[in-house]
Amino acid sequence: MSVPPRVGIVGGSIAGCAAAHVLRELDCAVTVFERNPDELRDRNYGIGIPELVRAELDAAGLVDPRLPAMLYTERVWLVRDGDRGRELWRQPFRARYHNWSLLWRALRARVDGADYRVGTQVTGVESAPGEARVVTSDGQRHPFDLVIGADGYRSVxxxxxxxxxxxxxxxxxxxxxxxPIDRVADLVDRLGPVDRSFATIVLPHGHCLFVLVPDATAEHRMTWGLYYRIPGMPADPAPAELAVRRVDDELLTFLDAVVDRHFPAAYAEIIRRTERDELMVQPVFDLLAGRLVAGRVLLMGDAGAVTRPHSGAGATKALQEALALGRAWAGHQDADLDAALAEYERGRGPVARSLVELGRRIGAAQVEHTPDWPSMTPAGFTTWMDELNQHSAYSRPTPPPETAPH
Structure with missing residues (x-):
């Protein structure tokens, strides 16, 4: 192409910002459309990124090497028994846990100076030979050589x-x-080395993770995530019903009963010290597009595939997709953009499918059909995990580049 290739990116979250940075480095003219008028709100939960992936991101310039992260080297599985619980298994692995908000801010800083349009609602995309057009709510049609859908699971x-x-x-x-961690400073001595190992409390048809992540204003944040059923959810909800929701009085009563029945005292107290506006619940779901590319339109991040959070691969998948597109584009820059898109499809389509399947397997084993946790031994855990991951290196001592335990 004699002029810089025009790329429109719908969605300015992690996937969109990563793609914008990678393609600007390849001299593309990038426009990002982000519908949220206040950009993106803080999301202070943890994201696990394997060390090999973090090194790849640093080398590619996607994030500042100084971006703070907590290095964890083991995962401790506990069942309710006394104050701290009874240890069932101490599982070795290595991953760095990041604060979602800090990671997104670092990526957003990488595209300062780009045409980043905040508060712009995209209503559709039109495909045409050799180009695609982004349609915005004001009726305008914006032509591009490539349109990337990085607009989440409800992607237009x-x-x-x-x-x-x-x-x-x-x-x-x-x-x-x-x-902030200082809210539970009095509990830290009761919990053990929370800065090296993160705890997993197991219960019938669920489990709960506790992990520290860096914070922008305090030293660390205590974060927790409980996989468990949501009362009142329909079996086949509409897409809008799958959005993150605040915890109302009815849900809070339900959560309190689960914690009271199944959690060791110290960990139950961590959850109870969470203030109401800090509580939320996300219905877990799968989504898998049959393909990632059609003409000059490409899907990235949750727009193309959503894997259950167990796989710890959501943000990692999006970041690696941006890097894969950059490599494909660079390899075909003097030839054919369509060849680069075909390479992206061949490389990332099978990965998306395998990660969705991995999330389903983990969900079935750790939520839907849980073992008799109290009777599990370290040897039994090892066998159980090996069977669960017979086609994946998930949760072994050094996770593969694609996933980190979550």
Missing amino acids: VRAVVDPAARPVYAGYGLWRGSY
Whole structure:
């Protein structure tokens, strides 16, 4: 192309900002459309990124090497028994846990100076030979050589690539809380070395993770995530019903009963010290588009595939997709953009499918059909995990580049 290739990116979250940075480095003229008029709100929960992936991101200039992260080297599985619980298994692994908000801010800083349009509502995308057009709510049509849909699970871009793809509810949710660590300073001695190992409390048809992540204003944040059913959820909810929601009085009463019945005292107290506006619940679901590319339209991040949070691969998948597109583009820059898009599809399509399947397997084993946790031994845990991951290196001592335990 004699002029810089024009790329329109719908969605300015992690996937969109990563793609914008990578393609600007390849001299593309990038425009980002972000519908949220206040940019993106803080999301202070943790994201696990394997060390190999973090090194790849640093080398590619996607994040500042100084971006803070907590290095964890083991995961401790506990069952309710006394104040701290009874240890069932101490599982070795290595991953760095980041604060979602700090990671997004670092990526957003990488695209300062780009045409980043905040508060712009995209209503559709039109595909045409050799180009695609972004349609905005004011009726304008913006032509590009490539349009990237990085607009999440309710993507408007996906309708051009795979209109039949839809989210499928898993039958349970991820309950979350996050707040500054000083609120539970009196509990830290009771919990053990929370800066080296993160705890997993197991219960029938669920489990809950506790992990520290860096914070912008305090030293660390205590974050927790409970995988458990959501009362009142329909079996086949509409896509809008799968959005993150605040915890109302009815849900809070339900959560309190679960914590009271199944959690060791110290960990129950961590959850109870979460303030109401810090509580939320996300219905867990799968989504997998049949393809990631159609013409000059490409899907990235949750727009193309949503894997259950167990796989710890959501943000990692989006970041690696941006890097993969950059490599494909650079390799075909003097030849054919369509060849680069075909390479992206060949490389990332199978990864998306395998990660969705991985999330389903973990959900089935750790939520839907849990073992008799109290009877599990370290040897039994090892066998159980090996069987769960017979086609994946998930949760072994050094996770593969694609995933980190979550």
